[in-house]
Amino acid sequence: MSKALATSGRTPARRPVQSRVVRLLANQIELRMLVLLVVVMAVLSRISPYFLTTNNLLNVMDQSVIAGMVALGQTLVILIGGIDLSVGSLTGVSAILLGLTFPHHGVPLAIVACLATGAALGLVNGVIITAGRIAPFVVTLGMMSIGRSMAYVLSGASSIGNIPASLAALTSDSLFGIPIDFLCLIAAYAIAWLFLTYAKGGRTLYAIGSNVEAARIAGLSVNLWSIAAYVVAGFMSAVAAVFLTSKILSIDPIGGVGEELDSIAAVVIGGASLFGGRGSIIGTLGGVFIMVFIRNGLNLLNVSPYWQGTAIGSIIIAAVLVERLLSGGRRRA
Amino acid sequence: MAVLALHDIWKRFGATIALAGAAFTQEEGEIHALVGANGAGKSTLSHVISGHIQPDSGSILLDGRPQRLGGAREAIRAGIAMVTQETSLAPDLSVLENIMLPRLGMPGRLHWKAMRRDAEELIARLGREAGVSVTARVRDLAIGQRQIVEILKAVALNSRIVIFDEPTASLSPRETELLFDIVRNLAATGHGVIFVSHRLEEIFSLCRSVTVLREGRVAAESVPLRDLTQGELIRLMVGRELSDIYARSGAPARAVREEPVLRVGHLDAPPRVRDVSFTVHAGEIVALAGLVGAGRTEILEVIFGLSPAHGGRIELDGKPFTPTSPRHAIRAGVGLIPEDRGMLGTIPDFSVRENLLLAHLGAYRGFGLGYRLRRPAIQQLLSLLELPEHRLLDANLLTFSGGMQQKVILARWLMLSPRLLLLDEPTRGVDIGTRSSIYALLRRIAAEGVACLVVSSDFEEVIGLADRIVVISDGADVTTIPSELIDIEKLAMFAAPRSSAERTHAILEMLAEREGGVAFWIGIEGGRVFCFDRVGSNRAADPGFDRGGFPEIVATRIPAALGRRVPRFIEEPDGALATMLVPVRGRGGHEFGLIGVTVPATSARRDEAALARVIRARLEGEPARNAA
Numbered sequence: 036m037s038k039a040l041a042t043s044g045r046t047p048a049r050r051p052v053q054s055r056v057v058r059l060l061a062n063q064i065e066l067r068m069l070v071l072l073v074v075v076m077a078v079l080s081r082i083s084p085y086f087l088t089t090n091n092l093l094n095v096m097d098q099s100v101i102a103g104m105v106a107l108g109q110t111l112v113i114l115i116g117g118i119d120l121s122v123g124s125l126t127g128v129s130a131i132l133l134g135l136t137f138p139h140h141g142v143p144l145a146i147v148a149c150l151a152t153g154a155a156l157g158l159v160n161g162v163i164i165t166a167g168r169i170a171p172f173v174v175t176l177g178m179m180s181i182g183r184s185m186a187y188v189l190s191g192a193s194s195i196g197n198i199p200a201s202l203a204a205l206t207s208d209s210l211f212g213i214p215i216d217f218l219c220l221i222a223a224y225a226i227a228w229l230f231l232t233y234a235k236g237g238r239t240l241y242a243i244g245s246n247v248e249a250a251r252i253a254g255l256s257v258n259l260w261s262i263a264a265y266v267v268a269g270f271m272s273a274v275a276a277v278f279l280t281s282k283i284l285s286i287d288p289i290g291g292v293g294e295e296l297d298s299i300a301a302v303v304i305g306g307a308s309l310f311g312g313r314g315s316i317i318g319t320l321g322g323v324f325i326m327v328f329i330r331n332g333l334n335l336l337n338v339s340p341y342w343q344g345t346a347i348g349s350i351i352i353a354a355v356l357v358e359r360l361l362s363g364g365r366r367r368a
Numbered sequence: 369m370a371v372l373a374l375h376d377i378w379k380r381f382g383a384t385i386a387l388a389g390a391a392f393t394q395e396e397g398e399i400h401a402l403v404g405a406n407g408a409g410k411s412t413l414s415h416v417i418s419g420h421i422q423p424d425s426g427s428i429l430l431d432g433r434p435q436r437l438g439g440a441r442e443a444i445r446a447g448i449a450m451v452t453q454e455t456s457l458a459p460d461l462s463v464l465e466n467i468m469l470p471r472l473g474m475p476g477r478l479h480w481k482a483m484r485r486d487a488e489e490l491i492a493r494l495g496r497e498a499g500v501s502v503t504a505r506v507r508d509l510a511i512g513q514r515q516i517v518e519i520l521k522a523v524a525l526n527s528r529i530v531i532f533d534e535p536t537a538s539l540s541p542r543e544t545e546l547l548f549d550i551v552r553n554l555a556a557t558g559h560g561v562i563f564v565s566h567r568l569e570e571i572f573s574l575c576r577s578v579t580v581l582r583e584g585r586v587a588a589e590s591v592p593l594r595d596l597t598q599g600e601l602i603r604l605m606v607g608r609e610l611s612d613i614y615a616r617s618g619a620p621a622r623a624v625r626e627e628p629v630l631r632v633g634h635l636d637a638p639p640r641v642r643d644v645s646f647t648v649h650a651g652e653i654v655a656l657a658g659l660v661g662a663g664r665t666e667i668l669e670v671i672f673g674l675s676p677a678h679g680g681r682i683e684l685d686g687k688p689f690t691p692t693s694p695r696h697a698i699r700a701g702v703g704l705i706p707e708d709r710g711m712l713g714t715i716p717d718f719s720v721r722e723n724l725l726l727a728h729l730g731a732y733r734g735f736g737l738g739y740r741l742r743r744p745a746i747q748q749l750l751s752l753l754e755l756p757e758h759r760l761l762d763a764n765l766l767t768f769s770g771g772m773q774q775k776v777i778l779a780r781w782l783m784l785s786p787r788l789l790l791l792d793e794p795t796r797g798v799d800i801g802t803r804s805s806i807y808a809l810l811r812r813i814a815a816e817g818v819a820c821l822v823v824s825s826d827f828e829e830v831i832g833l834a835d836r837i838v839v840i841s842d843g844a845d846v847t848t849i850p851s852e853l854i855d856i857e858k859l860a861m862f863a864a865p866r867s868s869a870e871r872t873h874a875i876l877e878m879l880a881e882r883e884g885g886v887a888f889w890i891g892i893e894g895g896r897v898f899c900f901d902r903v904g905s906n907r908a909a910d911p912g913f914d915r916g917g918f919p920e921i922v923a924t925r926i927p928a929a930l931g932r933r934v935p936r937f938i939e940e941p942d943g944a945l946a947t948m949l950v951p952v953r954g955r956g957g958h959e960f961g962l963i964g965v966t967v968p969a970t971s972a973r974r975d976e977a978a979l980a981r982v983i984r985a986r987l988e989g990e991p992a993r994n995a996a
Contacts, residue, residue: 233736235729242726245717252674252712253780254698254730312717 064306064314067361068321075328083335095324095331096217097206097282102297103220103323104275106305107227108157108268109298110319114231115264116244116311117171121160122272122298124182126291129153130276131186134195134286142201150273156182157269161262171265179295186288195286205281216278223274227316236260244311300347301326304354325350370429371396371560372417372448372529377426379412379584386412387423388584392562394529399551399561401571401593404581405605405802413581414531414564418450419443444470449522450531457514457521459507463487466506467520490520493557494550511660512543519550529560534797536570548574568598569828580604626650627686629788629819630671635680640666642843644680648788648819653810655822655834655851658863663843664823665707668790671821672704673697685787698731703781705774707792707823713777714765720776721760724749727780742783749779752809771802778809788819795829807833827856827863839863839916847916854898854918858891861900861961862916873901875963875986879979880904885967886911892962896920897930900961909945911966926966933962935980937972946972950980952987963987 079086105122112119129152137145160178164171206216231237239260242250251257272291280286305322307314329346372394379387387409394400404410415421416428419437428435430446437443440450457466467490468483487502500513500520509517515535522530532551536544551574555561563575571578572593578601580588587604596604628647635644640663648654656664669675671682673691682689684700691697694704706712715723724746725739732738750757753775765773774794781789794810795803810833814820824830830837831851839846839862846862854862872889879887886904888911890897897920899913912925921930929938929947937946949964963983973979 235732235735235737238722238729238737241717242715242729245715246711248712249715249726250730252672252694252704252706253726254695255726256695256730312715 064318065321067357068305068318068325072321072324072328075325075332079328079332079335083332085335086332091331091335093214095327096214098331099323099327100206100214100216100220100278101275101282102294102301102326103320104223104271104278105291105294106298106301106319106323107223107316108264108271109295110227110302110305110307110314110316111240111264112171112268113299113302113307113309114240114244114311114314115261116247116309117164117261117264118175118299118309119157119160119265119268120172120175120295121156121178121182122268123291123294124179124186125153125156125269125272126276126279126294127186127288128156128182128189129273130280130286130290131190131195131288133276133280135189137199137202138197142199146277149276150270153273153276154266154270157266157272158262160269161265164265165258165261183288183292186290190286190288192288194288196284198280198284198286202277202281203284206278207281216281219278223271224316224320231316236263240264241312244308244313246312297326300351303351306354306358308358322354370394371431373429373432374413374417375427375429377413377416377423377428379409379416379421379423385584387416387426389586390426390581390584391586391589392417392579393590394560394562396528396560397555397558398577399555399563399575400590401575401578402562402564402581403568403571403578403601403605404587408581408605409584410564410581411533412584414450414533414562417443417529417562418448418531419446420450444525444527447526447528448531449525449527449529450533451515451518451522451535452533457506457517459505461506462502463500463504463506463509463517463520464502466517467502467524469521470525486524487520490524494520494523494553510543512546515543515547516550519547519554523554523559527559529562530554531562531564533564535563536565536567544570567826568601571601572598582606628683629685630821631681631683631686632667632671633681633683635667635670635682636678637666637670637675637680638678640843641670641677644838644840644843644845646838646845646848648821650787650817650819651814652836653814653820653822653834655824655830655837656840657824657827657830657834657837657859658840660825662840662863664840665792666843667840668704668792668821668823671697671788672702672790674704695730698727698784701784701787702790703727703784703786703788704790705777705781705792705794707796709770709773709777709797710766714773716764716766718765719760720762720765720768721746723765724760724776724780724783727784731784745783749782752782752812753779754805769802770797771806774798774802774806775809778806778813782813786818788821789813791820791822793824794822795824795826827859831856831859845916847918849918853894853896855893858893858898861889861891862898864900869901871987872963873903875983876901876903879963879965879983880906883965883967883973883979884971885909885965887963887965888913890962890964892921892930892933895922897924898961906968908968909966911945911947911964929964929966936976937967937974939969939972943969945969948972948976948979950983952984960987 085091105126109119109122129149132152133145133149136148156178160175163169164174206214208215210218231240239250239255242255243257243261247257275294276290279290301322302314302319303309303322304325305315305318305320307318326347329350330343333343333346370393374390374392377387377390390409390413392402392413402410402414412421416423419440419442428437435446437446458469464484464487467487471478471483484502491500491502500509500516506514506517519530535547551561551563563571565571575593577590577592578588578596579586579590580601582605628649630648633645635641644667646654656667658664666675670677671691673693673696689700691700715726718726725742728742729737755772755775765776768776795806798806810820822834831854834851836848837851837854837859838848839859841863876887876889880903885906886902886909888902889900891900896918897913899915899917902915910925912923913919921927924930926940926945926947928940929949932938933949933951935948935950937948939946945966946969947964947966949962951962952960
């Protein structure tokens with residue numbers, strides 16, 4: 036409501052006098068993220084000589100995969116003006132499914148079961164939100180609780196070990212010196228970018244978030260794509276579960292805790308509006324990297340990990356403030 | 369002396385100069401029209417007066433003293449209040465709380481009792497007819513009543529000047545009349561009224577003088593309206609002659625009369641639509657005329673698959689059509705241009721080009737975007753819309769004028785070559801200069817064989833634009849009439865909702881029973897009878913027309929009586945029927961048609977004078993006219 040009033044007011048909106056650079060940065064979320072990333076990297080490499088070493092960069096790549104996979108799904112949901120609080124729990128429960136399946140049916144089938152679980156629970160989210168017209172915050176909050184609870188129930192609250200080598204290879208192998216899991220992340224973002232830019236479904240997600248009624252009247256498949264966004268979010272949580280398992284070589288019902296907030300933070304830092312309709316998948320990837328860099332940098336500087344929350348939180352708020360200033364105060368983010 | 373005088377007001381928004389030396393003078397107790405085409409600056413100027421916008425330069429004199437209106441609150445203190453088109457009421461609060469809302473922002477303790485007394489007194493003075501109660505929740509009020517609460521809120525501040533910004537845009541004719549009564553009362557009690565509108569007929573009937581803005585400058589300042597004709601006013605507004613804003617080129621293309629594109633039969637979609645039947649042919653513009661709330665928009669929604677029908681039939685090109693979603697309707701060749709362009713027609717985060725391609729995206733069956741396929745169509749449409757190509761890249765459609773937004777949304781559907789276009793209030797919020805180009809565009813679309821179904825509350829527009837008019841009242845079609853046969857007054861009476869026609873209907877029932885015949889409410893124009901209502905089923909007393917009928921007088925069974933129109937029983941030459949007709953007047957003193965009763969000649973009673981008195985007393989006696 037507020038956004039419609041803000042943009043459709045009868046009096047001309049007050050536009051700040053903008054320089055070309057500011058205008059460019061305001062219109063190009065991707066460019067803005069690139070500038071921010073370069074600045075962060077420059078600062079960190081000045082502070083710590085260790086930052087730009089191959090080892091540390093591999094470390095950074097490694098740390099960005101799981102958060103990045105989850106944030107991808109979260110981006111689609113936030114683009115339609117929704118939110119998914121259940122992604123962390125869905126990672127947890129689908130990892131348990133993976134752990135329960137591989138001893139009997141082998142790794143490939145176990146991965147399929149894991150991904151299917153994530154997508155199915157995402158489907159439940161999407162159908163209830165869309166068909167039941169219930170606020171996504173409420174539905175996914177419920178699913179967050181259900182998912183975590185199921186993870187404990189199914190695992191008997193104990194962790195599963197003896198992860199097969201073929202699963203571990205997903206995160207330990209590399210291609211041309213780049214870890215396989217990181218290549219998967221980049222591939223996933225490339226596909227998502229192509230979809231959001233060049234596919235009808237992608238543009239429909241933006242249209243839904245911007246003005247769902249206008250999209251419906253124009254004949255766009257509003258319900259289908261709204262549900263699809265939650266399915267993808269659930270699916271990507273399960274993808275994260277596979278890589279998480281491969282990385283820590285153990286499956287724990289507590290896996291994925293806190294992912295929902297991390298992913299929302301990455302999306303917001305990446306320039307998306309929580310009201311929907313605005314945002315960029317490349318921006319989200321930048322947001323993921325910035326969060327990983329900050330954590331990594333603070334570690335390198337031997338700052339107590341307790342400070343990480345303060346740093347990340349400040350960046351979230353700053354990102355939204357910058358977004359608002361650049362867009363001339365037209366919209367809340 | 370002028371209460372308010374503005375001189376040489378300048379205001380610039382970014383690169384746009386909204387006001388370039390505008391001026392305005394308001395006298396006490398005067399209703400002053402402020403008009404101009406969209407973008408002429410009338411909205412900006414009224415916001416300067418109300419303190420919402422600070423001018424870059426210029427002087428504002430209140431009672432001859434220089435005044436700086438730093439904000440809306442200062443303007444309110446200075447006695448200037450604004451009644452906006454989009455009401456700024458809090459829906460969950462009561463009428464009383466809303467009226468007194470500005471007082472909540474003032475220092476000091478609240479005196480509820482005194483506030484309630486003040487509010488009740490205000491309602492008694494201005495809004496009695498609207499039936500607004502101080503304890504009612506605003507959410508439960510009709511749009512017209514909300515507007516009245518908005519006005520009361522402005523007056524409650526002891527405002528000396530009240531600005532009305534297009535107040536009638538969403539009001540029915542009856543509500544508009546009520547509003548005008550209130551505005552006249554305001555002026556009569558010494559308030560200055562600034563009336564911003566682009567409905568010329570309203571300006572002429574309500575205002576005393578007019579200030580015309582064009583491109584931020586004053587085209588005419590404080591000209592008495594009695595010295596102007598509508599044509600002259602239009603020329604002042606748009607700077608050129610508008611010979612015929614409805615773009616009618618002789619007879620409409622009615623040569624091709626095959627199967628209708630759309631046939632709606634006994635459509636039933638509760639709660640608003642009860643029983644509606646009509647047809648629309650290719651190349652024809654049909655209007656659904658009626659008041660806000662009569663169910664017209666809901667009819668469009670059913671045809672477009674936005675809400676389900678309960679009963680009845682819809683046929684598209686002769687085949688049964690039960691749309692389940694807009695997508696379904698679009699694929700069958702239907703397009704909808706909704707009333708609220710901002711909320712229902714525009715994706716604010718999309719560029720103009722992508723907004724133009726929105727319906728294409730909905731209809732496109734591929735996985736990708738298919739935008740490239742439409743490139744030739746876009747070129748063609750741009751020239752039709754008179755829109756330069758570079759504007760397509762503009763980031764926001766909402767910065768366009770209302771008329772241009774509407775054209776883009778029209779073009780969105782034209783791209784799909786629809787069979788049937790549904791248009792809901794297509795010129796709402798569009799200034800008169802652009803309106804004519806939208807009418808011309810619609811004519812052209814129809815001429816190319818598209819069936820157009822238009823919903824409009826503006827009866828002048830309905831008559832000017834449509835080939836045929838389907839009058840809707842309370843969810844049912846009253847009549848279908850060729851537009852050249854009817855005028856605004858008759859149309860308004862056909863469209864009268866049950867609630868406001870109740871009194872007449874009760875009289876007819878009384879008459880029919882007492883006289884044992886058929887009683888009716890009619891209008892007569894150009895040798896035709898227009899029957900607005902009819903009661904009584906006595907076959908032997910059938911006057912030869914039904915409710916909604918509009919036969920020629922000679923084709924009825926009572927031509928002699930209709931020719932004489934006197935409050936006495938007139939026997940027809942064949943001696944079968946006797947009819948008495950009583951001309952009646954409405955509250956405002958305007959003609960309200962005739963009340964008549966037809967009986968078999970043998971049973972005609974002779975106490976005609978008493979009967980006429982009863983009819984007049986019950987129709988005109990109550991409620992007493994406001995002492996204006």
